[in-house]
Amino acid sequence: MNNRSNMVKIAVVGGEGIGPEVTAQSRRVLNWFAAKRGVPMTMREAQYGIIPYLATGKVLPDDTVEAMGEADAILWGATGGPETKEVPAARKAGSLLGLRSKYDLYANLRPIVANPALSDSAPPKAHVLKGVDFVIIRELTSGIYFGEPRGIETLVDGQRRGFNTEQYTTSQIRRVARSAFELARTRRNKVCSVDKANVLETSVVWREEVIALHREEFSDVDLTHLYVDNAAMQIVREPAQFDVMVTGNIFGDILSDCAAMASGSLGMLPSASLGPVDKFGRRKALYEPVHGSAPDIAGKGIANPLGSILSVAMMLRLTLNRPEDADLLEKAVDVALAVGARTADIAEPGAKKLSTMEMGDAVLSALEKVAGRERERA
Structure with a gap:
């Protein structure tokens, strides 16, 4: 059993628009790695945006500030969405730009990889x-x-x-x-x-x-x-x-x-925003898909969660120091795409279009297959 004091703390902030939908699938992937691979982490859910604003008057409530402040890594969904006339000023006060500045997340890494399985849709x-x-x-x-x-x-x-x-x-x-x-x-x-x-x-x-x-x-x-x-x-x-x-x-x-x-799509693109290394060798990091809140499709269950899931792969590599697990997740995404798993944004004409949840299912199924092959080779 992992010593809780050695656990990496992760704040999961779904945010607005399609953010909570895609982040829910990333959370499932993180749970898989905790259960099946023994990755030492604890997760704390926190809210951002219009929902906490209507309840507290803050888009970034105190509980979320605390959760992100104590976290080693933040898994972020998206910001931007329906607004009342009072929200814009409140949103600016708790903006993503403000968080980047607060935590000095000066280096934003965005990997660009062309997956052969998506050559027809790119x-x-x-x-x-x-x-x-x-x-x-x-x-x-x-x-x-x-x-x-x-x-x-x-x-x-x-x-x-x-x-x-x-x-x-x-x-x-x-x-x-x-x-x-x-x-x-x-x-x-x-x-x-x-x-x-x-x-x-x-x-x-x-x-x-x-x-x-x-x-x-x-x-x-x-x-x-x-x-x-x-x-x-x-x-x-x-x-x-x-x-x-x-x-x-x-x-x-x-x-x-x-x-x-x-x-193939903006929905495929992950990112990592990294702060300076402290005296203990740690650095604050925020991981998020690049796609934004996409309010036009929010709540429809059709958003592509792969940008968020691949951001988890970056977290496994850069914060959790688990490069083998990061490779495993990236291979699983490749396997899911190779067998035809497609959300609407990356689907070829006539192809079956998976929901956000179904794409999460496809990645988790591929994880089991890839992990099983590794065990057989070992």
């Missing part, structure tokens, strides 16, 4: 997707989303003006670039840094600091640079060329959604 052509397996690391707590000053003002001539500030410091750039170089050393040893240094001073500093860090500490890693507009084109034209891509907040936001099409 928008790019099959030959373009062959061998696609790269990671976008997006700087998550700085840049234009956090820079000051920002606001909306009325000019003396009556026109309205909106303004935001894009800014980066040496330390902000270097720590996320270091994450990229370190990850590349465990993969194919290539980093592509994306900026707009031909126009933006912020990007000039970005590129210079990445080059300096590379020269000082990571000269063994192959480093290239692309302007963001060219990077977007290359992701569509030849995504297999990339191994690790590192970029700023707004560029990473846009490029990762573009790259998601290589995986």
Whole structure:
């Protein structure tokens, strides 16, 4: 029996829209690993969004703040959905951007993997997707989303003006670039840094600091640079060329959604947001699918839970330090897709469309099969 003091604490926050639906399937997967593989973890459910707001006046109630504060990892669903006129200000006060800043979750990892089983449903052509397996690391707590000053003002001539500030410091750039170089050393040893240094001073500093860090500490890693507009084109034209891509907040936001099409659907894309390593070697982490709340399909039971389930695979690898279990889960997803498990967003014309729950069933069934094969080989 595991010592409870050694358990990894996980806060499960389904949130809004389709978030609770997909997170429920991830929770089933986590329960499977706890029961069948002895993964040492405790889970605590917590609420976020319109439901707790109507009960407490807070989108992020005190119980949820406590649960996330004590957690080693947060499994997040989605934010955004139906609102009363009072909610927008409350939502801003408890926003996901605010949580990223509070926990200093500066490195956002988004793996882009083209699954051969989905070649017919992915928008790019099959030959373009062959061998696609790269990671976008997006700087998550700085840049234009956090820079000051920002606001909306009325000019003396009556026109309205909106303004935001894009800014980066040496330390902000270097720590996320270091994450990229370190990850590349465990993969194919290539980093592509994306900026707009031909126009933006912020990007000039970005590129210079990445080059300096590379020269000082990571000269063994192959480093290239692309302007963001060219990077977007290359992701569509030849995504297999990339191994690790590192970029700023707004560029990473846009490029990762573009790259998601290589995986067949935004519903397939997981992510991990990592904070700094503390003196005990631990780092706060938030795991979430990239797809958002999708309020148009919320409550219909048709959302794709694989982005959330694959986020659990990232949690197994990065927080729970269980790479074999992470591999097992990823193999199970591959097996489920290979035998034709499809939700509506990844279904080929005429294919049977599974519900969210049925896709969860398919992954759990595949887990049993893959685990059984491993036991036989052992």
